Amino acid sequence: MTLSFPRPRLLIAVLLLATVLRADDGMWLLTNPPLQDLKAKYGFEPTPAWLEHVQKASVRMNNGGSGSFASADGLVITNHHVASDAIYKLSSTGHNYLEDGYHAKSRAEELKCTDLELNVLMSIEDVTARVNAAVKPDLAPAEANVARRSIMAEIEKESLEQSGLRSDVVTLYQGGQYHLYRYKRYTDVRLVWAPEQQAAFFGGDPDNFEFPRYNLDVTLFRVYENDAPVKVEHYLKWNPAGTTAGELVFITGHPGSTQRLITMAELEYARDIQVPNVMRYLKNREVLLLSYSARSEENARRAKDEVFTIANSRKVYDGRISGLLDPVLIAAKEAEEAALKTFAADHPELGATDAWDKITAAQLVIARQALRHNLLEAYAFNSDLFGKARSLLRAATERALPNGERLREFRDSARTEFELALFSEEPVYEDFEILKIKNYLEYIAMELGAKDPVVQAALGGKAPAVRAAELVTGSKIHDLAFRKKLYAMSPEELAQVDDPMLALARAVDAEARAGRKVIEAQAEVKQQAHARIARVRYAKDGDKVSPDATFTLRLAYGTVKGLQQDGVDIPAYTDIAGTFVRATERNNVPPFNLPATWLAAKDRFKGDTPFNFIHTSYSIGGNSGSPTLNRNGEFVGILFDGNIHSLVWNYAYSDTVARSVSVDVRGILEAMRTVYGADELVAEILGTK
Amino acid sequence: MTLSFPRPRLLIAVLLLATVLRADDGMWLLTNPPLQDLKAKYGFEPTPAWLEHVQKASVRMNNGGSGSFASADGLVITNHHVASDAIYKLSSTGHNYLEDGYHAKSRAEELKCTDLELNVLMSIEDVTARVNAAVKPDLAPAEANVARRSIMAEIEKESLEQSGLRSDVVTLYQGGQYHLYRYKRYTDVRLVWAPEQQAAFFGGDPDNFEFPRYNLDVTLFRVYENDAPVKVEHYLKWNPAGTTAGELVFITGHPGSTQRLITMAELEYARDIQVPNVMRYLKNREVLLLSYSARSEENARRAKDEVFTIANSRKVYDGRISGLLDPVLIAAKEAEEAALKTFAADHPELGATDAWDKITAAQLVIARQALRHNLLEAYAFNSDLFGKARSLLRAATERALPNGERLREFRDSARTEFELALFSEEPVYEDFEILKIKNYLEYIAMELGAKDPVVQAALGGKAPAVRAAELVTGSKIHDLAFRKKLYAMSPEELAQVDDPMLALARAVDAEARAGRKVIEAQAEVKQQAHARIARVRYAKDGDKVSPDATFTLRLAYGTVKGLQQDGVDIPAYTDIAGTFVRATERNNVPPFNLPATWLAAKDRFKGDTPFNFIHTSYSIGGNSGSPTLNRNGEFVGILFDGNIHSLVWNYAYSDTVARSVSVDVRGILEAMRTVYGADELVAEILGTK
Structure with missing residues (x-):
């Protein structure tokens, strides 16, 4: 409908x-x-x-x-x-x-x-029933996640082909509802x-x-x-x-x-793990950018936009940690959760009594993986060039998979957006890029320990400054024609390409993917549990x-x-x-x-x-x-x-x-x-x- | 001599x-x-x-x-x-x-x-033999540390009384030598x-x-x-x-x-624990100070000196981490240590064959304690007022102990310097102090987790902003006459004083002291081992x-x-x-x-x-x-x-x-x-x- x-x-x-x-x-x-x-x-x-x-x-x-x-x-x-x-x-x-x-x-x-x-929203369709029907209750989390990704990609692809519009399945109420959004794309x-x-x-x-x-x-x-x-x-x-x-x-x-609807366990994760991890990274980048900017006016021009973005985010997280440490807010959340749990217990027919415990357990697994996931996957070496190298590496592998089994950013319906980013011709400043990567190599060494195998792989036996210079000056990823050439290659052809940035992406990819898989599987567990909590919430409060x-x-x-x-x-x-x-x-x-x-x-x-x-x-x-x-x-x-x-x-x-x-x-x-x-x-x- | x-x-x-x-x-x-x-x-x-x-x-x-x-x-x-x-x-x-x-x-x-x-060095006396004689080889580390502190304090006090000069026993070669330095003090x-x-x-x-x-x-x-x-x-x-x-x-x-003479284990500790911990703290403070400074010119004036100090330290640690991740430097250190170990093995009469392992084991204990020690002891809530409150609290207790058993800053020979700092009339800016403590409360919560008992004690059941305001505006520690009055009190009288900053110092003192004790005991273990390595070094290379x-x-x-x-x-x-x-x-x-x-x-x-x-x-x-x-x-x-x-x-x-x-x-x-x-x-x- x-x-x-x-x-x-x-x-x-x-x-x-x-x-x-x-x-x-x-x-x-x-x-x-x-x-x-x-x-x-x-x-x-x-x-x-x-x-x-x-x-x-x-x-x-x-x-x-x-x-x-x-x-x-x-x-x-x-x-x-x-x-x-x-x-x-x-x-x-x-x-x-x-x-x-x-x-x-x-x-x-x-x-x-x-x-x-630019996107303009043309229509919304509720596809909750179709998504849920595809995720059989007896699937293990990782399989359920694949099944969910698969049905979402299928719905999106079908809609794109039918309508010609950008089609995204949106997860609402942490999994309580799924809506198909169709956008006119410019x-x-x-x-x-x-x-x-x-x-x-x-x-x-x-x-x-x-x-x-x-x-x-x-x-x-x-x-x-x-x-x-x-x-x-x-x-x-x-x-x-x-x-x-x-x-x-x-x-x-x-x-x-x-994050209004998260559970106390998720709130505590935000307070004790997520926000601290992000804050450390943001403050590290802010100091780096400000000190680079101060060296010359040209540096300041190059970094200005990024300085704003980072300082802005840092303030956002400052505000969040203030809230997360506010006992008034926490008490209100606790009371709300207690009331929901009581309602769930009083209404076993809603099948949600153990939903909070499921989320707590999943959150613990995520907590153990979070730092490595941020460092190896989300932050992408704080380098546009690395991001593009990784996109090229993965595109070759992912395209060979059925649409529904791919990492989400490689699904067919996202291709235009993906290629727009991959082939963007924004300027790359060599010295700035080297500085950022040097800082990042030092940062992951400090966060994970210098002897961590993935840190060793990233450093490649060199000092961070030497390694960063080699990665940037030795790579051709900045060249649009080179990227287009690589994008057309099969995984086997790509494996023969000798480019240091591509090699770095290769060196960390197995672990980056494995970590992401763990996190996505646990997100699936949480999503299923949240869907059950959403039923409790509806039954208790409507859509208040x-x-x-x-x-x-x-x-x-x-x-x-x-x-x-x-x-x-x-x-x-x-x-x-x-x-x-x-x-x-x-x-x-x-x-x-x-x-x-x-x-x-x-x-x-x-x-x-x-x-x-x-x-x-x-x-x-x-x-x-x-x-x-x-x-x-x-x-x-x-x-x-x-x-x-x-x-x-x-x-x-x-x-x-x-x-x-x-x-x-x-x-x-x-x-x-x-x-x-x-x-x-x-x-x-x-x-x- | x-x-x-x-x-x-x-x-x-x-x-x-x-x-x-x-x-x-x-x-x-x-x-x-x-x-x-x-x-x-x-x-x-x-x-x-x-x-x-x-x-x-x-x-x-x-x-x-x-x-x-x-x-x-x-x-x-x-x-x-x-x-x-x-x-x-x-x-x-x-x-x-x-x-x-x-x-x-x-x-x-x-x-x-x-x-x-200001101090001017008047003479140096080698007191190695006297210090070592007082530390019996069969003492446990904590006892050995007390014995060492005790003999050092005794030498210092004796020298102060004899010469009227500031007298410090200085530990050289990580414990290879002890010298008594006498200073004219201005x-x-x-x-x-x-x-x-x-x-x-x-x-x-x-x-x-x-x-x-x-x-x-x-x-x-x-x-x-x-x-x-x-x-x-x-x-x-x-x-x-x-x-x-x-x-x-x-x-x-x-x-x-x-840190030229440290072992590889200590170098790895610096690289993986110490420098990362300090860097996080410095970058947190730098961002705080810069954003406070940007709000008004008066803020900038107040913070300018501290901004310089912090940015300067941050660059120092930047340089250090670059060095610590440089495989050339590490290889040279490894070769040097290997040669010393070989020499030690070839000369068992020097009694140093297990010295490196002792240091490694001690360093592991320190590594586990380091973060809490920094947060509860070294950084002192990033607050002058807290530092003074803690000095007052501890002075009452420590003065009651024999000179040699006190925390080092409370020994008789350091009293002039201690009182100079305690009774300093430097200005305190309420808003700035509140901001720093708020930030610090958030920082320790993020580093240790909000549920950590010591974090809970520091927060006192309040949001960081509320707690920081209460600590600063409710305390009279900023008042010199108040500090002088408290300094004259016995521990029992002081226990009756109702001041929020003093109460905070009290609330975290047991853990702060316990952590410091662990670290000092392990430092003693390391010092004894370093003294043995120093013998190897002398025998091998002289004082090159x-x-x-x-x-x-x-x-x-x-x-x-x-x-x-x-x-x-x-x-x-x-x-x-x-x-x-x-x-x-x-x-x-x-x-x-x-x-x-x-x-x-x-x-x-x-x-x-x-x-x-x-x-x-x-x-x-x-x-x-x-x-x-x-x-x-x-x-x-x-x-x-x-x-x-x-x-x-x-x-x-x-x-x-x-x-x-x-x-x-x-x-x-x-x-x-x-x-x-x-x-x-x-x-x-x-x-x-």
Whole structure:
């Protein structure tokens, strides 16, 4: 059954149980919005047409963010910090579009991005029954995992062939539901306009996750098909009047992941193993990048985007560990789990009494494997070249397998995306790559011990600096033609290729794969157990809780609302005049230096134009670039951040001091006109052309 | 026997075995300099008077650096980065002497430092026999450790009472020798002149451990006694003519520690446990400090000195891990150890055949305890307040014990130094302290697991942010009068004091002490085994190798010499004109911004004045501030750094690309006159007053 619009919801009877008004909690499927709450609290009932329109006007950026169509001619607005990776790849020593911004004065000047893919969600279909039917209850975890991967790949392939659309089976409620998502896919995306990074990211890392803020964190792309701008039916109208405090707002976007529904065992794993492992790695990289950046301005340019990404993640994990060590949060989770367990025990017919223990046992196995898995698989030697070498090595082997038995990234339906990344022509800087690999070799030696066989294999009997230089300067993987040649080879031909980076990928591949297999098998165990817990949850509470985020389209809502912090009242809006005040207060020293264009435009600005604002909508990483909408479905801003208190939203929602942060539509328009002379784009967006 | 001057050396017969000319290796005791090498290679024979003069003109800074007397009226020169902690503590929001520099125009304006102690080495006495006699061979390690600590404390106390001098028993050759060092102690040290930190540390962390360099890394103090400048017989004459390339130079200073003589088991422990543990902690702190600094200029001021210290240490450990993972270095160490073991096996009368196995076993026990020891003992919650609370708590208990049974820092002979630190009135910034403790609580939770009982005790059932705020704002430890009151209390009275920081110290003390006890007992085992290995080494090679550094006075030597790096010839000297070139090249952006005083003086400078220079003298952390001398024992510069290649000197000496870096005497004098108008100080130093 296709869960598109307008269909009655199956769980209406259960929903009636949940009549107590709740906080503005939840990241809802657009096929299952919290209609009763919206009606009761805000007197608002989104129509099926409203829901379909905002769904199809919303865009997923394949590098991990969100966006929305802004004109019938395929203009897309997203955050500058979502776009910056693409802008970086378009830059070089001669053209620094991150630093200087970019403005295509005509369509001919719109710059094609090297590897950016955009997706628009066209439909959702519930395939839970079909997936579950294929995974026989008597299968061992590893076999069950293959069976599940296999049926998911089959469904995806079938759907791709039938519809021509990107087709992903999405796991919701940790395995409680499976939905088939079909996306329209766009791979010709061109840069239209971007402000200077200094305007987009004014205040830099110090102000990141803080409020008040003054950021023009926006970029415009245009989507092309067949070398012409795409014509879209669903795009968001911008309302230049913006919002007022207390107003109901929505965000539609692609929250990456939350961990609301995990068990206590999983929470403890996050607290004691996962977050510590990741934090060590992030801090190691942050120190490396900052010290590399400090050596020269060219280094700083090369590393800037990565510095931002890493510092940003580090803050996210800082927020998470604060939450995980908060006894109030833990007590609430414990109470919730205890209640679910009691309900499960009272209802043995739900077959979930041992589900928590299964998860605990699986989590222990994962915990033992986690560090090696991160180091040998997930982090990929912190090297683009290594990542590409490994992709080539595995592609040869995996393609020979039936679609369903392959590692997930090699399934047929993911081929376009895979090849886009493999054949991306982003620049590789030899010295930077050598430094990163040297650091990584030292890092794995310190994490696993220098005598660990896989560390010895990685070092190849050489000092890290010597080995890193040999891997980078001796390899031809950076060469696109070479990669294309290798991609066409059989495993036997590839085995004859003598390239040090490929050899490194080969040397660690057996262990990397074995570790991944263990983790995926245990994930399967957990998934089956979670599916049973999901049944308990439904039976007990209905769908009072939305599924955890899965980098798929969700609707959240809240009100524009200030907060009290350290005894101070912070209003919901900042204005453009405040930007200049903040820059002066910090002596215009980076990252509080405004670009020259802004300084020149200072007197022309309408200073009281609202610039950034906060609201209580539930968001998380991946929501960056989410359009912020009013009840008419009009664009009134673009989400670009959450404040520091919102970081705990990964584990629990609260709206006392946690806020989402958006750029106000009025600030965007004012800056486009006043600073950037982008009147033709404003006219296109407002339809006044 | 007092090993002062001029005494015949006992090992002369053995020394004759070592006639092959060696590199300029070694950190030599001034009582046992490499006379034959100096004579053979450089035709230079330091006289006993030469040695005594440079010894008594050299100064140890109790915060971990070196210096030298520069005038008969007690002027002392050291590095700015050695002095910066003291300068920081003299600064406040209104007076930023780190940023602005300081110049006392009269003696009345010389500023008394809060807690700086200077020591001058007066004599060395070999007490090996007495120490070893007190440690009966049949004692268990913990008892042997107490016996050793006891005899050392007894010797020190006896010496203090007899001589009135600070008396330390120093362990050389990992337990091969024990020497009693007697120091003249100075605790009234006043700031006379310091340049701006930006001149001292131009290029900041990015240029740290690099060459070419352009740093005026110097500060002048004056030592007082009874409120008057001290009159010293031994001070170094400055030679304004400096040095020339190829010239023989010496450094006298206090290298902190090296690990040249450790066994392979200890080396592997360093590589797999110790360095990784320390690196994680350093990177965690560096990220914390940088992100705190970025929030405001006042934060940056508060954290600046600590940022430098941490980034500096991190680079040191970076260099170490590079060395530890270098198979060439490891192979050399393995060969050396194999040869020693063979010699030991061939000479069973030396009784050392099982010494290596003893060390390996002890190291395994230490390895299991190391992390907890660091976290509960060494790092002291990264909080000055916690450190002081713990000092107070332990002082009450330890004072009740016999001198020899106390923890080493509580022995009678260390009391002055201990009280200086405890009663230091350095400023405490509440928000900064809270942030550090919050971070530390999260850090130990991540390192040890949140459920670890000691972590639970530290958190006290609260979230880290809440707990940290309560510990800092609820404690009165910051108040000097309160500390003095507590210091006067008996353990029973102290137990009644209700202060959260004291309570935290109490809560973790049992485990912290127990862990320390394990480590000290195993260190004793290692020490006994090392003493046996030292006998093998002597019998085989004589004293071809100098003892590892122990933060005691050493003499090293080398020649002024450029190097080839990445195919480029780097001359031995930079000049002042180069400073302005480097600033321009980096657009005067921090940390490459010159202070206003320098920019104003640009045209007055003699641009070709030598500024910094490199030489092959063997140095390590602790040598900072070491006078660099010519063969007449005249001051020709001051050591302030080693290049990146020198960091491996911790484990092995090499002079192909590793260099020490000094500020040239000519650059110092030129800047003092041209920029700072410090003519009266120059006149005092040059004796032209």
